[in-house]
Amino acid sequence: MKNALKLFKLIFVIIIYIHCLACLWYVIVTIHEEWRPPLSYVDPDSDFYTSSLANQYFITLYHAVLLLTGNDILPRGTF
Numbered sequence: 682m683k684n685a686l687k688l689f690k691l692i693f694v695i696i697i698y699i700h701c702l703a704c705l706w707y708v709i710v711t712i713h714e715e716w717r718p719p720l721s722y723v724d725p726d727s728d729f730y731t732s733s734l735a736n737q738y739f740i741t742l743y744h745a746v747l748l749l750t751g752n753d754i755l756p757r758g759t760f
Contacts, residue, residue, distance in 0.1 A: 703745035
């Protein structure tokens with residue numbers, strides 16, 4: 682039981698960390714509104730900034746997980 686609680690605590694802390702990183706990524710991205718998610722280059726009609734808040738959150742959450750795992754996220758602007 683003690684190990685299960687430690688595992689639950691670890692998972693909870695990782696989820697909170699990813700959430701905070703996603704929120705920080707969203708704030709940084711919306712300052713100048715120049716960043717476009719890589720999938721927006723596939724479908725140029727989609728706009729990250731006019732989509733729903735849930736869609737924006739899941740996109741930034743996805744990129745927060747990529748940042749956490751050390752994958753490349755290339756810059757799309759000068760900021």
